Every structure is written in C-alpha cells, then in structure tokens.
Amino acid sequence: MTTNIALRATNISKFFYQPEKFKVLKDVSFDVQKGEFLTLIGKSGSGKSTLLYVLSTMDTDFEGELEINGVSLKHKTQNELSAFRNEHIGFVFQFHYLLTEFSALQNVMLPALKLGKKSKEEIEHKAYEHLEMLDLKQQALKPANRLSGGQQQRVAIARALINDPSIIMGDEPTGNLDSKNTKVVFDIFKQLARQNGQTIIAVTHDDDFALNSDRVIELSDGCLLSSHTLHKHGF
Amino acid sequence: MLSSTNNSISAVHLTSNIRQTIVAVLSVTFGISMYVFMNSFMTGVNKSQSDLAFSTLAHVRVYNDGPKDNTNLLSGHLSNNQLVNIRNAKLIQYTDGIKNTKGIIALLQHQPEATGVAAQVNINVFFRAGATKVNGILSGVEVENENRLFGTAKFVTQGNWGNLQYRTDGVIIGSGLAKNLSLKVNDNLNVLTGDGVSKNFKIIGIFETSIAGVDKTKAYLNIASARQLLLKNQDYVTDIMMNVKDYNLSSIVAKKLAPQIPYKVESWQMANGQLEAGSSLRDIIAKAVSLTILLVAGFGIYNIMNMTVNQKIREIAILKAMGFSGTDVTQIFLTQALVIGCVGGLAGMMLGYLVADAVNHIPFKIAGLSTLPMAYEQKDYVMAFVFGIITTFIAGYLPARKASKIDPVTIIRG
Numbered sequence: 001m002t003t004n005i006a007l008r009a010t011n012i013s014k015f016f017y018q019p020e021k022f023k024v025l026k027d028v029s030f031d032v033q034k035g036e037f038l039t040l041i042g043k044s045g046s047g048k049s050t051l052l053y054v055l056s057t058m059d060t061d062f063e064g065e066l067e068i069n070g071v072s073l074k075h076k077t078q079n080e081l082s083a084f085r086n087e088h089i090g091f092v093f094q095f096h097y098l099l100t101e102f103s104a105l106q107n108v109m110l111p112a113l114k115l116g117k118k119s120k121e122e123i124e125h126k127a128y129e130h131l132e133m134l135d136l137k138q139q140a141l142k143p144a145n146r147l148s149g150g151q152q153q154r155v156a157i158a159r160a161l162i163n164d165p166s167i168i169m170g171d172e173p174t175g176n177l178d179s180k181n182t183k184v185v186f187d188i189f190k191q192l193a194r195q196n197g198q199t200i201i202a203v204t205h206d207d208d209f210a211l212n213s214d215r216v217i218e219l220s221d222g223c224l225l226s227s228h229t230l231h232k233h234g235f
Numbered sequence: 236m237l238s239s240t241n242n243s244i245s246a247v248h249l250t251s252n253i254r255q256t257i258v259a260v261l262s263v264t265f266g267i268s269m270y271v272f273m274n275s276f277m278t279g280v281n282k283s284q285s286d287l288a289f290s291t292l293a294h295v296r297v298y299n300d301g302p303k304d305n306t307n308l309l310s311g312h313l314s315n316n317q318l319v320n321i322r323n324a325k326l327i328q329y330t331d332g333i334k335n336t337k338g339i340i341a342l343l344q345h346q347p348e349a350t351g352v353a354a355q356v357n358i359n360v361f362f363r364a365g366a367t368k369v370n371g372i373l374s375g376v377e378v379e380n381e382n383r384l385f386g387t388a389k390f391v392t393q394g395n396w397g398n399l400q401y402r403t404d405g406v407i408i409g410s411g412l413a414k415n416l417s418l419k420v421n422d423n424l425n426v427l428t429g430d431g432v433s434k435n436f437k438i439i440g441i442f443e444t445s446i447a448g449v450d451k452t453k454a455y456l457n458i459a460s461a462r463q464l465l466l467k468n469q470d471y472v473t474d475i476m477m478n479v480k481d482y483n484l485s486s487i488v489a490k491k492l493a494p495q496i497p498y499k500v501e502s503w504q505m506a507n508g509q510l511e512a513g514s515s516l517r518d519i520i521a522k523a524v525s526l527t528i529l530l531v532a533g534f535g536i537y538n539i540m541n542m543t544v545n546q547k548i549r550e551i552a553i554l555k556a557m558g559f560s561g562t563d564v565t566q567i568f569l570t571q572a573l574v575i576g577c578v579g580g581l582a583g584m585m586l587g588y589l590v591a592d593a594v595n596h597i598p599f600k601i602a603g604l605s606t607l608p609m610a611y612e613q614k615d616y617v618m619a620f621v622f623g624i625i626t627t628f629i630a631g632y633l634p635a636r637k638a639s640k641i642d643p644v645t646i647i648r649g
Contacts, residue, residue: 049648058556059644079560086558093647097553101251111557113240159557
C-alpha cells in the first residue's frame with residue numbers, strides 16, 4: 001500500500017512569529033495517493049496556502065514529518081531540497097510569476113535545463129509539445145510580459161509540467177482566469193492525473209473546481225476539518 | 236549543462252537592461268584606467284627622477300675613504316701611570332687613491348649583476364680664468380665607459396664627448412662653470428691642483444645635466460691626463476663606479492662586495508638616503524591613490540549589483556521555487572559581476588593607455604624633461620586588470636550571496 005502513497009504529512013504544525021506568535025497549522029496529518037487530484041479548501045486565513053508551501057518543500061520552518069515518494073524531507077539542506085523540487089514537484093502560483101525577460105518557450109524550458117537530464121533539443125521539442133497542448137504554440141517566442149494573463153498562466157502550467165514531476169501543486173492556479181480558461185486548466189489537471197498518474201494538489205476558492213476533483217480537504221483555523229472523497233481516482 | 240543554463244540566465248540579465256550594464260562597465264573602466272594611468276605616471280616620474288639622479292651617481296662606488304682616525308695615536312699602548320704629550324701630530328705617509336685597481340675592476344666586472352664598470356680620477360681643483368677662481372672637481376674619466384654608465388654624451392650641449400678620448404689637452408666643462416668663468420668652447424682654462432700644479436687646458440665642449448650643483452663645479456678630462464696632472468702612474472684611480480641591473484638591489488651587491496675589497500664600497504642608497512625615500516614615498520602615494528580609485532569603482536559595482544538583485548528579487552524567488560539552488564543563484568549573479576569586471580577591465584586598460592599617452596604629450600620643460608614623463612609597463616596593466624577582477628568579484632559576491640539566501644516563500648506570498 002505504501003508504494004501507492006505520493007505524499008504523507010504527519011503532525012505538521014507551523015508558527016508565525018509576526019506580529020505575535022500564532023499557530024497557523026495544528027497537527028495536520030493526511031496521505032495523498034499517487035494519481036490523485038486533491039483540492040485544499042478553506043476560508044482565507046485557514047492556513048491552506050501555508051500548508052501547500054510546506055508540502056512544496058519551499059517552506060522548511062515547520063514541525064512534523066513530510067514524506068514525498070517515500071523520501072523524508074525533514075533533514076535535507078536547502079540545496080538538496082531545490083534539486084528535489086526541480087525533479088519531483090511542479091508548482092503553479094496564483095499569479096503566473098514568469099521570468100519577464102525570457103520568452104514563453106525559455107520560461108518553460110528553464111526547469112528542464114536546470115535538471116539537465118535531456119539535451120537542449122529534446123527539451124525544446126518537449127516544451128513545444130506542452131505549449132501546443134495548452135494552445136500556446138503561436139506565443140512560444142514572445143517575451144513573457146507580452147502575453148495576456150490567461151496565456152501567462154498557461155505558460156506557468158507548461159513550466160510546471162516540463163520535468164514530468166510526480167506531484168503538481170497549484171496555489172489558486174485558476175484564481176486569475178476567466179471561466180473558459182479555468183475549464184481548460186482543470187481539464188489539463190484532470191487529464192494529467194488520469195493519464196499520467198501524476199498527483200495534483202491545488203488550493204482553491206472555486207467550489208466548482210473543488211467539487212470536480214477526486215478529494216477535497218477542508219481546513220479551518222489550521223485544523224483539518226474534513227476530507228471528502230468525491231470520485232474514485234484512476235487505477 | 237548546469238552552468239551553461241546559469242550562464243544563459245546571466246546573459247539575459249546583462250542584456251535585458253543594457254543601460255544599467257553599461258553604467259556598471261563604465262565604473263569599472265574608469266577605476267581601471269585611472270589605476271593604469273596613475274601607476275604609469277608615477278613609474279614614469281620615478282624613472283625620470285632616477286635617470287636624472289644616476290646621470291652622475293653610480294649604483295655602487297668604490298673609493299678610498301681617507302686615513303683612519305689618528306687623533307689618539309697611542310691609545311692601547313699606554314699603561315695608567317704613564318703620561319705622554321704629543322703636539323701637532325701629522326701623518327707622514329698616506330696612500331690616497333686605490334691600489335690594485337686592475338684586480339678590483341676585474342672583480343666588479345665578474346659580478347653577474349654588473350652592467351658596467353668605470354674608473355675615475357677625481358681631483359679637487361681651482362678653475363681659473365683671468366681673475367676669477369672657482370673651486371670644483373676635475374674628473375678624469377675613461378671616456379667610453381663613463382658614457383656607458385652615465386650617458387654623459389647626451390648632456391654635452393656643445394662639442395663632442397668622444398673627442399675627449401683623443402684630446403689630452405681638452406676638457407668638457409659644466410654650463411654653470413662656463414658661465415661663472417665667462418668661458419666658451421675653444422677658450423683656455425687654467426687648473427690649479429691642491430699640490431700646487433698648474434696647467435692650461437682647452438675647452439672642447441660644454442655639458443648640462445640640469446643638476447645645478449654639478450653643472451657649476453664639474454669638468455671632465457681624459458683619465459690619462461688626470462693621472463699626468465697628479466704625477467701618478469697608469470694604475471692610479473680614485474673612484475671605481477659600477478652599475479648593476481636593478482638599482483634597487485645596489486645595497487645587496489655592495490654588501491656582498493664589501494668583504495672582498497679593502498676599500499669603502501658604497502651603494503647609492505647609503506650615499507643618498509633622500510633619493511631612496513622620495514622614490515619610495517612616491518610609490519606609496521601612487522598605490523594609495525589608485526587603490527582608493529579601485530575601491531570607489533568597487534562601490535559603484537556593488538551598488539549596481541545590489542540594485543539588480545533588489546529588482547530581480549521576485550525572479551530569484553521564482554528560480555528557487557523551480558528548483559534552482561542558492562549556489563546557482565550565486566553563480567548567476569557572480570557571472571554577471573565577472574563579465575562586467577572583464578569587459579570593464581579590458582576597456583579600462585585601453586582607456587588607461589590612451590590617457591597615459593595623452594598626458595605623455597603635455598609639454599613640461601623643466602630639468603631636462605620635454606614632456607610629462609610616463610612609463611608603459613606590462614606589469615601595471617596586468618596588476619590593474621587583476622585588481623579590477625578582484626574588486627568586482629568582491630563587489631558582486633556580496634549581493635550574490637544575499638540573493639542566494641532569498642527565501643522564495645516570503646517573496647512569493649508577499
């Protein structure tokens with residue numbers, strides 16, 4: 001059974017120290033299956049984004065245990081975590097957060113170039129495939145800051161996918177998109193989970209988005225309020 | 236693969252805000268060029284100063300320092316209860332000049348550091364022309380060797396230095412001396428030695444070293460004629476002058492030779508402490524000024540790199556979120572600093588050369604100079620480049636390290 005677990009969080013607690021000491025996350029524990037499409041919901045201030053950043057390995061200032069693909073991440077150095085993130089985690093931010101001085105294509109290619117497992121030609125080919133899938137092939141060579149908000153968000157998604165990460169995390173990945181683009185992004189996530197067995201963890205405010213995912217975890221005041229399985233995923 | 240990705244990010248950063256990059260490059264260029272110029276100028280000044288000083292001064296001089304102190308002749312020979320009264324004691328025998336000159340000259344010439352050796356017979360004399368009398372030094376020289384050591388020929392303003400070789404009755408006198416005695420070329424000059432010998436010479440040339448003390452008191456003649464004047468044999472010499480490859484090492488050579496020669500062996504530093512002090516002080520000033528300039532330029536680069544890091548703080552956070560490590564980020568910014576340093580350094584060396592060359596053409600007609608002195612030494616350029624790279628490295632490293640420590644979560648979550 002353990003082999004099917006993509007991510008395991010055990011008793012995760014986190015404090016904010018500004019302006020005063022405050023416990024944001026209170027002993028949160030849950031497992032995420034491989035190929036599962038999980039959404040995190042909750043009121044603002046409930047700690048859902050904070051939890052996501054802990055899960056993403058970017059935030060290391062927490063108590064508890066975090067395991068991804070069976071690897072414990074608690075005692076790794078920052079540089080080891082960077083390398084781990086590069087290979088295993090794709091992240092989509094609420095705002096697109098592209099590197100504005102680079103073209104859309106370069107933005108997508110960068111994580112793969114960093115990983116360095118493929119030749120530049122292969123990476124470029126793959127980046128084009130992803131852009132095409134997201135209907136962005138025409139925009140590939142434009143500088144990132146010349147694209148519309150929806151296009152930028154889709155480029156950011158293509159960037160998150162380039163290294164075929166086992167887990168894709170999104171912090172309100174559709175927060176800035178209209179309903180049509182939201183649908184596109186949702187379908188892509190669903191397809192990734194179904195076809196490639198990639199795990200999706202997304203924080204969202206969008207009830208429709210959450211209700212269509214496999215499982216919804218609700219947080220309230222830093223506690224795990226409920227976990228509903230809506231659809232049986234994949235295998 | 237890894238570093239080439241980082242390098243291409245650096246390249247994009249450098250080219251996307253080209254104006255800022257140019258300003259950074261210019262600040263390095265300015266620092267390096269001033270460093271090159273200041274050092275070239277100071278080296279040039281020191282060189283011309285040494286050239287001037289060494290126009291009459293040898294690097295090492297061997298001479299007979301006179302008899303030892305004989306004012307207390309019987310010290311050590313008397314017991315306490317003896318009383319002796321000697322009045323008006325005089326030396327009855329004292330050898331002046333240097334004995335065994337051939338052996339000493341051969342020894343000096345065999346030194347690996349030696350570049351030239353010349354013997355001199357220097358005589359304190361009165362120069363007389365009509366009613367005027369001037370106290371001075373008549374220097375009997377080996378015509379060719381003297382020129383090789385001191386370049387005396389280039390100071391001769393009238394007449395020809397080489398003629399001294401053939402004219403046993405000829406002297407070449409300093410311009411100040413000629414003026415004081417109201418003499419010109421082809422006039423006669425009477426010389427009176429301390430022993431009372433008087434002889435007439437023909438003035439065959441006039442020299443001007445621009446050192447007033449020399450020009451007013453010195454005259455050259457053939458060494459053979461000088462020996463004749465003193466009624467001495469063909470081995471007689473009062474001074475042996477020696478030049479070495481690096482005049483800064485004269486003291487060491489003098490110290491090495493001293494035990495092998497029974498006369499006083501003196502380096503120019505011993506004889507002219509003020510010259511050495513002046514030269515060292517100028518060196519120190521030049522170094523201090525140029526290091527200050529480099530420091531200021533370094534601060535400029537630091538500022539610009541710091542600004543760049545602050546502007547790109549969000550992009551750094553994104554890079555880190557995508558899996559770029561702190562080391563990668565340091566590398567990205569350090570590469571930019573080093574590119575700025577290299578480009579600025581190369582441009583600085585060129586600009587420095589141009590400034591030095593321009594200043595070298597400014598007229599400066601004092602003390603035998605015609606333009607401001609300037610030295611073009613490879614060493615100065617290499618040092619400027621190396622210092623420039625080190626400065627940019629440090630100035631770039633601090634902001635780069637700051638960038639590498641950026642926590643992506645705090646930046647991205649705001």
